[in-house]
Amino acid sequence: MRIKFIYPNDPQINIIQLRLFWYPLISFPVLAAYTPEEHHIEIIDEIFEPINFDEPVDLVGITAMTYMAPRAYEIADAFRQRGVPVVVGGIHVSSMREEAKQHADAVVIGEAELLWEQVLEDAANNSLKPFYRAQSPFDVSRYRRPRYELLETYFQPGKQYHPYGYNSLNVIEMSRGCPFDCDFCTVTNYFGSNYRSRPVEDVVRDMRYLKLHFKDRFFNINDDNLLGNRPHFVELLKRLCKINIQWAGQVSSNVAKDDEVMKLMAESGCQTLFVGLESICEDSLKSINKKMNRVKEYDRFMEQCQKFNIRVVVSIIFGLDGDREDSFKNTVDFVNRYKGLLTPSYTILTPFPGSRLYERLKAENRIIDFDWRHYDLGHVVIQPKNMSPKVLKEGLLWAMSQFEPYRMNAEEVSKERRKLTMSKRDVSVKNF
Numbered sequence: 001m002r003i004k005f006i007y008p009n010d011p012q013i014n015i016i017q018l019r020l021f022w023y024p025l026i027s028f029p030v031l032a033a034y035t036p037e038e039h040h041i042e043i044i045d046e047i048f049e050p051i052n053f054d055e056p057v058d059l060v061g062i063t064a065m066t067y068m069a070p071r072a073y074e075i076a077d078a079f080r081q082r083g084v085p086v087v088v089g090g091i092h093v094s095s096m097r098e099e100a101k102q103h104a105d106a107v108v109i110g111e112a113e114l115l116w117e118q119v120l121e122d123a124a125n126n127s128l129k130p131f132y133r134a135q136s137p138f139d140v141s142r143y144r145r146p147r148y149e150l151l152e153t154y155f156q157p158g159k160q161y162h163p164y165g166y167n168s169l170n171v172i173e174m175s176r177g178c179p180f181d182c183d184f185c186t187v188t189n190y191f192g193s194n195y196r197s198r199p200v201e202d203v204v205r206d207m208r209y210l211k212l213h214f215k216d217r218f219f220n221i222n223d224d225n226l227l228g229n230r231p232h233f234v235e236l237l238k239r240l241c242k243i244n245i246q247w248a249g250q251v252s253s254n255v256a257k258d259d260e261v262m263k264l265m266a267e268s269g270c271q272t273l274f275v276g277l278e279s280i281c282e283d284s285l286k287s288i289n290k291k292m293n294r295v296k297e298y299d300r301f302m303e304q305c306q307k308f309n310i311r312v313v314v315s316i317i318f319g320l321d322g323d324r325e326d327s328f329k330n331t332v333d334f335v336n337r338y339k340g341l342l343t344p345s346y347t348i349l350t351p352f353p354g355s356r357l358y359e360r361l362k363a364e365n366r367i368i369d370f371d372w373r374h375y376d377l378g379h380v381v382i383q384p385k386n387m388s389p390k391v392l393k394e395g396l397l398w399a400m401s402q403f404e405p406y407r408m409n410a411e412e413v414s415k416e417r418r419k420l421t422m423s424k425r426d427v428s429v430k431n432f
Helices: 027-033 066-081 092-094 097-101 117-126 148-154 187-191 198-213 229-239 253-257 260-268 282-288 295-307 326-336 356-363 391-401 410-422
Strands: 001-009 040-043 059-063 086-089 107-108 131-133 218-221 248-249 270-278 313-317 342-348
Touching: 001 248, 027 040, 027 059, 027 410, 040 148, 040 260, 059 066, 066 092, 066 270, 086 092, 092 097, 092 107, 097 107, 097 410, 107 117, 148 198, 198 229, 253 270, 253 295, 260 270, 270 295, 295 313, 313 326, 313 356, 313 391, 326 342, 326 391, 342 391
Parallel strands: 001 040, 001 059, 059 086, 086 107, 107 131, 218 248, 248 270, 270 313, 313 342
Antiparallel strands: none
């Protein structure tokens, strides 16, 4: 079969949210590794090139984050109108399976590695089932190296990702799952709370292959929390010290308490850490079950990163239940204390389907916009507890304007503010 995998992109969506490390998505290269060789595979990323809907194809696979779901459905409908069967999967459609089924021949629920062989067999026999559900977590010791070569076209001039400021194809998955259970996150619901680590030897083997094949020593480690299994992470870091690479990854702020890990990260080539601080207000952290974060420990974390010359990208969420109008200034003041070391990723609290936050705010009738296009972390789709939606939006724009390197220029900020000023009604409904 001729199989076309598609990552959708809707050019009508103006995403204010800063994309600090927009690296390649490897879900389809992973799935391609579980596809028998007799099938021909093409991966299309609509960010870089248009979709040829009339090109001969036997099966289309689509995945999308929540804010791209409407575009994913448009693409699926267009292929199905041409008689091409469509399979959709990912976190959003796994949570909104009945919605997704209206636009697809089959919906894959959960991790697809366990299901893909059956999906292909059924597609070849014109007998696709409406739903395919993973009955157990995928055993990551059976993880196959993704077919990275299918993405090589997107690393040519004019078609480039820029993760952490680097143009790198080296995305590595070390583990799945997260030991924490934050209310706003969908990771635990999708991958589970059981932290599953690939054998260290397999991870290092894949890194050596990528470094040699793509002549690139920078890696993005694509895990949700590298510290989920400390002994495993320490073992990996010791191995990385010997292969001369640079890398970026995601940890929780409590890593600052672990001098051994901090030292090993620096020695192994860590350049940048993405950390979900989420808030500098303890009440706000409690409201989303972010138990591992302690505001009083943030300064120590930053000092440790400064000591080991590791840059930090911090996620900050505005609109949490503990936030008030002074939260924006207090946050900016914290960020300004660490100029040159810290880059903020400011977002608005967004209740993604599949999260406990979504269920809670829906039950409280505080979700005011169900247009998935607005679930891009830059729109107000909820009624905040201690401020109006308008104040929340303006606060985000103000905070962004205070950080000079932000990839949102003054003209864009001004345009968004004019929308707020000119609106004759509360912006809580649909304006953003």
